[in-house]
Amino acid sequence: MSARREFVEGVVDLMRVAATRLPVDAHEALRRAAEREGNELARKQLEAILRNAELAGGLARPICQDTGMVYFFARAGRDFPLLLELEDALREATREATRRIPLRPNAVDPMRDRNSGDNTGSHMPWVDLELTEGDGLLLTVLFKGGGSEYPSVSRVIPPIQGLNGVKRFVVESMFNAGAMPCPPVVIGVGIAGGVDVASKLAKRSLLRPIGERHPEPEVARLEEEILGLVNRLEIGPHGFGGPTTALDVKVEYGHRHPASLAVAFTTNCWAVRRGTAEFKADGSHRIVSRHMGVRRWPSAASGCRSRSRRPGLWPSATCCT
Numbered sequence: 252m253s254a255r256r257e258f259v260e261g262v263v264d265l266m267r268v269a270a271t272r273l274p275v276d277a278h279e280a281l282r283r284a285a286e287r288e289g290n291e292l293a294r295k296q297l298e299a300i301l302r303n304a305e306l307a308g309g310l311a312r313p314i315c316q317d318t319g320m321v322y323f324f325a326r327a328g329r330d331f332p333l334l335l336e337l338e339d340a341l342r343e344a345t346r347e348a349t350r351r352i353p354l355r356p357n358a359v360d361p362m363r364d365r366n367s368g369d370n371t372g373s374h375m376p377w378v379d380l381e382l383t384e385g386d387g388l389l390l391t392v393l394f395k396g397g398g399s400e401y402p403s404v405s406r407v408i409p410p411i412q413g414l415n416g417v418k419r420f421v422v423e424s425m426f427n428a429g430a431m432p433c434p435p436v437v438i439g440v441g442i443a444g445g446v447d448v449a450s451k452l453a454k455r456s457l458l459r460p461i462g463e464r465h466p467e468p469e470v471a472r473l474e475e476e477i478l479g480l481v482n483r484l485e486i487g488p489h490g491f492g493g494p495t496t497a498l499d500v501k502v503e504y505g506h507r508h509p510a511s512l513a514v515a516f517t518t519n520c521w522a523v524r525r526g527t528a529e530f531k532a533d534g535s536h537r538i539v540s541r542h543m544g545v546r547r548w549p550s551a552a553s554g555c556r557s558r559s560r561r562p563g564l565w566p567s568a569t570c571c572t
């Protein structure tokens with residue numbers, strides 16, 4: 252098998268795991284929320300969400316009928332052999348994943364109002380590329396549902412408002428979103444000098460596992476404070492009330508201009524669909540994110556290649572706990 256074919260197979264495998272199996276951190280956060288939920292209607296929603304996720308994992312079917320738009324976040328070594336054909340290979344993998352998993356075709360040409368039918372099109376899938384040393388690639392896929400993207404908003408606020416203005420903007424944005432993004436959500440917040448950078452950072456912040464705080468204490472405190480404020484809105488699971496509107500808040504920032512403070516707000520719905528794999532120069536891969544119901548087989552330490560699957564027993568499994 253050529254390195255390109257091995258790579259494409261590995262990306263399809265990664266997309267299958269991400270589309271069908273909740274990350275362990277999301278499952279744990281939903282389970283804890285269900286345990287402490289005192290509002291009966293809200294608790295039933297959380298239990299239905301968990302049951303849905305378990306069925307999807309067991310049947311190797313997408314967690315939600317909206318399988319979302321495809322975002323790739325790639326940290327590529329400058330000597331990764333497929334670097335120049337990376338975007339093309341990711342498009343090929345997306346086409347194959349759409350057919351084989353299957354994924355709902357969600358790429359619509361806005362000029363002609365036509366669906367491409369395979370989740371590819373202009374700037375679709377979106378590829379966010381960072382270069383680093385080495386000859387490997389760390390690749391994360393994020394499926395972003397339409398409902399969770401709908402309330403995304405960015406704005407430049409007067410810098411004099413500072414972080415209080417940021418908090419107000421986020422709480423107001425979540426209030427306006429209501430039940431549209433299928434709460435409980437994970438909120439991504441980007442802060443920068445321009446709305447384009449802030450929006451990218453907000454999306455990238457969603458890659459951090461639920462419960463993992465930002466390494467800088469000031470940012471971590473801001474995340475916790477906004478989480479507390481948002482949960483006082485009592486929108487609750489699917490809008491049924493209760494204290495669990497958001498499972499977490501993530502903040503990423505870039506430096507701003509003295510005269511501009513851009514803030515971006517986005518959400519990930521409860522159907523958190525993200526997964527990460529390491530690829531070697533020969534195209535082989537190892538999934539490094541942890542997903543519900545996916546066993547370490549073979550052991551992660553021994554490496555894991557796409558051809559190592561056990562069909563039938565673990566339909567989408569590679570090597571994660």
Ligand code: SF4
Nearest residue numbers: 315396398399433520
């Ligand atoms: S917002 Fe998420 S859970 Fe709701 S329909 Fe869209 S993809 Fe599914």
